[in-house]
Amino acid sequence: MSTLTELPRWTIRTSGDQATFTHVPGSPAPRVMGGRGLALHEEDLPGFAKALGEVMKLPTYWTARARAGRLTLDGEPAWSEPRRGPADGFVHVDGPCHGSGGSFTVGLADIRALRVRIAAYLHQRGFEARSGG
Numbered sequence: 001m002s003t004l005t006e007l008p009r010w011t012i013r014t015s016g017d018q019a020t021f022t023h024v025p026g027s028p029a030p031r032v033m034g035g036r037g038l039a040l041h042e043e044d045l046p047g048f049a050k051a052l053g054e055v056m057k058l059p060t061y062w063t064a065r066a067r068a069g070r071l072t073l074d075g076e077p078a079w080s081e082p083r084r085g086p087a088d089g090f091v092h093v094d095g096p097c098h099g100s101g102g103s104f105t106v107g108l109a110d111i112r113a114l115r116v117r118i119a120a121y122l123h124q125r126g127f128e129a130r131s132g133g
Helices: 042-056 059-068 108-125
Strands: 003-006 010-015 018-023 037-041 090-094 097-100 103-107
Touching (some): 003 042, 010 042, 018 042, 037 097, 059 108, 090 108, 103 108
Antiparallel strands (some): 003 010, 010 018, 018 103, 037 090, 097 103
């Protein structure tokens, strides 16, 4: 059974142990690097962090994490530290995702690690917590 969550800039569908994020048109679409990572426009990061938090509220998220055995922060991080591209306004993060055309899929067990990386980046860059999404 899949779950659908809609925010102003993101639609999230969970199914099985995966979450698919679809960006609503209006700003540059996310770029996905074939299973190696993704790039999001910096202005979209606060809303994306909120979207990740919404996924973490779902029972399917907790079930997937328990099944994957990732209830601690031990081991190698699934996601790299985000880094801003010098000229394009995109923030790049390496990690396990797949997709194209403004949509990408992330394993539910990897959501928390991505959210931590994005939140740390936003804090470091001085972004205020914003509602919206």
